[in-house]
Amino acid sequence: MITRPSVGHDILQRFEGNPIITLEDIPFRCNTVFNGSVVKDGNRYYHLLRIEGQQGYSVFALAISKDGLHFTVEDKPVMVPARKGPFARYEARGIEDPRITELEGIYYVMYTAYSEYGTRIALAKTEDFYHYERIALVSEPGNKDGILFPEKIKGEYVRFDRPIGKKIGSMWVSYSKNLVDWGKSELMMTPRSGMWDSFRIGASVAPIRTKQGWLEIYHGVKMTAAGPIYRIGTVLLDLEQPYKIIARCDEPILSPRKDYERIGDVGNVAFACGAVVENSGEIKVYYGAADTCVCVATSDFNELVAITLNGKSS
Amino acid sequence: MPRKKRLDIIHRWEGNPVVNLEDLSFQALDICNAGAVKIVDTYLLLITIESLMGHKSLYVARSTDGHYFEVDDKPFIKPSADKAYKKYEEIGVMDGRITPFEDTYYITYIVESNHGFRIGLAKTDDFEDVTRLGLISAVDTKGGTLFPEKINGRYARFERPWSGGRIWISYSDDLIYWGGFEALLSPRPGHWDASRVGDAVPPIRLKDGRWLLIYYGIKDTSAGPLFRIGAVFLDPDNPARILARTNVPILSPRKHYERIGDVPNLVFSCGAILEDEKLLLYYGAADSCICLGSTTIDEIEQECVKSKGEF
Numbered sequence: 001m002i003t004r005p006s007v008g009h010d011i012l013q014r015f016e017g018n019p020i021i022t023l024e025d026i027p028f029r030c031n032t033v034f035n036g037s038v039v040k041d042g043n044r045y046y047h048l049l050r051i052e053g054q055q056g057y058s059v060f061a062l063a064i065s066k067d068g069l070h071f072t073v074e075d076k077p078v079m080v081p082a083r084k085g086p087f088a089r090y091e092a093r094g095i096e097d098p099r100i101t102e103l104e105g106i107y108y109v110m111y112t113a114y115s116e117y118g119t120r121i122a123l124a125k126t127e128d129f130y131h132y133e134r135i136a137l138v139s140e141p142g143n144k145d146g147i148l149f150p151e152k153i154k155g156e157y158v159r160f161d162r163p164i165g166k167k168i169g170s171m172w173v174s175y176s177k178n179l180v181d182w183g184k185s186e187l188m189m190t191p192r193s194g195m196w197d198s199f200r201i202g203a204s205v206a207p208i209r210t211k212q213g214w215l216e217i218y219h220g221v222k223m224t225a226a227g228p229i230y231r232i233g234t235v236l237l238d239l240e241q242p243y244k245i246i247a248r249c250d251e252p253i254l255s256p257r258k259d260y261e262r263i264g265d266v267g268n269v270a271f272a273c274g275a276v277v278e279n280s281g282e283i284k285v286y287y288g289a290a291d292t293c294v295c296v297a298t299s300d301f302n303e304l305v306a307i308t309l310n311g312k313s314s
Numbered sequence: 315m316p317r318k319k320r321l322d323i324i325h326r327w328e329g330n331p332v333v334n335l336e337d338l339s340f341q342a343l344d345i346c347n348a349g350a351v352k353i354v355d356t357y358l359l360l361i362t363i364e365s366l367m368g369h370k371s372l373y374v375a376r377s378t379d380g381h382y383f384e385v386d387d388k389p390f391i392k393p394s395a396d397k398a399y400k401k402y403e404e405i406g407v408m409d410g411r412i413t414p415f416e417d418t419y420y421i422t423y424i425v426e427s428n429h430g431f432r433i434g435l436a437k438t439d440d441f442e443d444v445t446r447l448g449l450i451s452a453v454d455t456k457g458g459t460l461f462p463e464k465i466n467g468r469y470a471r472f473e474r475p476w477s478g479g480r481i482w483i484s485y486s487d488d489l490i491y492w493g494g495f496e497a498l499l500s501p502r503p504g505h506w507d508a509s510r511v512g513d514a515v516p517p518i519r520l521k522d523g524r525w526l527l528i529y530y531g532i533k534d535t536s537a538g539p540l541f542r543i544g545a546v547f548l549d550p551d552n553p554a555r556i557l558a559r560t561n562v563p564i565l566s567p568r569k570h571y572e573r574i575g576d577v578p579n580l581v582f583s584c585g586a587i588l589e590d591e592k593l594l595l596y597y598g599a600a601d602s603c604i605c606l607g608s609t610t611i612d613e614i615e616q617e618c619v620k621s622k623g624e625f
Contacts, residue, residue: 089497117497118477140452140484140495142477164476165430165453172453181486181493185452187401187429 034288057094264290347598350585507531575600
């Protein structure tokens with residue numbers, strides 16, 4: 001049976017200690033901290049954070065935790081925009097929104113490279129979360145929200161991406177044999193007019209395999225007269241052909257409501273970049289709030305899948 | 315006495331337009347542009363024609379002299395009913411470009427749906443039967459002019475992603491998976507190509523080894539866009555390196571058939587044929603007819619590159 005939180009709350013339950021990482025936790029001067037991706041390796045949580053420097057462009061810093069709730073941020077950024085070599089011209093305005101995927105024992109990071117040429121999806125890998133080896137820029141400009149699947153499907157690497165077609169930001173699935181050259185893009189999911197995700201959508205968290213399909217936590221944007229509202233939603237996808245939707249939840253699982261989600265550089269934003277499913281069955285969803293701090297919210301993972309399959313929480 | 319300057323570096327054929335609605339055996343809304351190739355003694359165009367329903371398809375037209383064409387009455391490539399393609403091309407297929415490659419002809423074209431535009435790839439040996447190979451770009455990437463030979467062992471193409479309005483180059487081992495994208499040519503603020511640029515004609519290998527890319531440039535005005543045509547010379551070994559770029563357009567809309575039509579003030583090419591030193595440029599005018607202009611490689615070089623726009 002699905003238990004439903006009381007009226008006025010969200011499907012995800014916020015941690016009472018939110019926000020878990022703020023400017024006060026960063027050992028160096030910067031503008032904001034947000035949109036971090038998390039993996040659990042043994043008993044440690046590695047949290048790759050997006051930090052916007054005082055100059056205005058973003059870099060990545062590393063935070064480490066033993067409980068997934070209380071993090072210590074390393075003294076220096078671990079990855080900064082390339083200033084020489086083939087990546088430099090496409091990262092001149094920063095690197096953004098890292099998403100870590102463990103695949104065949106390697107940690108890959110897909111991130112957004114930003115420059116005068118636009119936003120592009122870039123791919124790097126790491127073994128220790130301190131050192132990053134860039135692999136390639138893997139999209140044309142105007143694309144972002146690239147996330148690698150944690151397994152190959154039918155022998156091919158798979159990713160989500162979010163190009164803009166006729167001004168509509170939909171989610172697509174693309175394929176590769178070598179992680180560098182990509183193709184066979186298929187449209188997966190479009191915004192839904194009249195709903196909370198009516199303006200634009202994009203992948204947020206590396207897809208999680210379940211018996212019922214891939215669970216994907218995505219972000220949906222509704223445009224208002226005062227600007228966008230970013231919420232978090234879920235969809236279940238076919239395991240073999242992940243551009244096919246099995247079920248899409250009508251309701252967001254988290255909406256900006258708290259002051260730390262409503263007030264900041266970009267108000268009314270809850271934007272997930274990472275999640276950890278614990279052995280206990282709990283899922284921790286990490287999200288940036290108002291482009292200014294990092295928060296966590298939880299749910300029973302099976303319940304989240306059930307709600308998604310059901311299409312709504314009641 | 316100084317030679318009188320002609321209107322443009324591309325000299326219009328006095329019999330223009332080459333193909334208009336009266337030349338078709340069926341009714342249509344408009345005629346947009348054409349890819350071009352010469353096969354032995356036959357000049358062949360692949361013309362984008364918009365049906366009365368508003369859906370675009372590609373039609374083959376043939377000629378023995380390059381001036382008078384017979385247009386097929388059935389499309390060569392039309393929006394597919396095949397499930398794998400239908401949702402991406404339900405509005406139309408357009409802008410066919412022909413690249414001779416070894417023993418076959420590749421055709422790149424643009425598919426359109428409510429989700430946006432993508433580049434499609436097909437091949438044919440005879441322009442009778444055609445095989446679709448796939449859709450080979452992200453959405454809202456247009457252009458897609460394929461090189462007629464491999465570059466450093468890889469297939470290569472130009473393309474125009476919507477974001478930034480630039481021409482990019484990319485590479486592939488198998489024509490299906492593409493990567494190595496690099497920005498090549500950007501709009502120039504204050505110039506005739508200030509707003510957007512895009513690859514027009516598939517790259518042409520010149521006798522001296524250099525690559526010639528004929529591109530289109532757009533300047534937005536308060537009355538809408540002005541589409542003109544320019545040229546770039548590229549490094550023989552590395553076409554991602556620009557050697558020279560025309561300061562002035564080689565063709566601008568001036569004639570009534572270029573100024574009046576469904577999309578006025580537009581010249582837009584998808585194909586050219588190089589015969590020795592003479593370049594035959596087939597171009598769509600005002601999205602309403604196909605025209606022909608000609609020039610020489612030397613003239614493009616003299617007037618555009620060396621003059622540095624002194625007129």
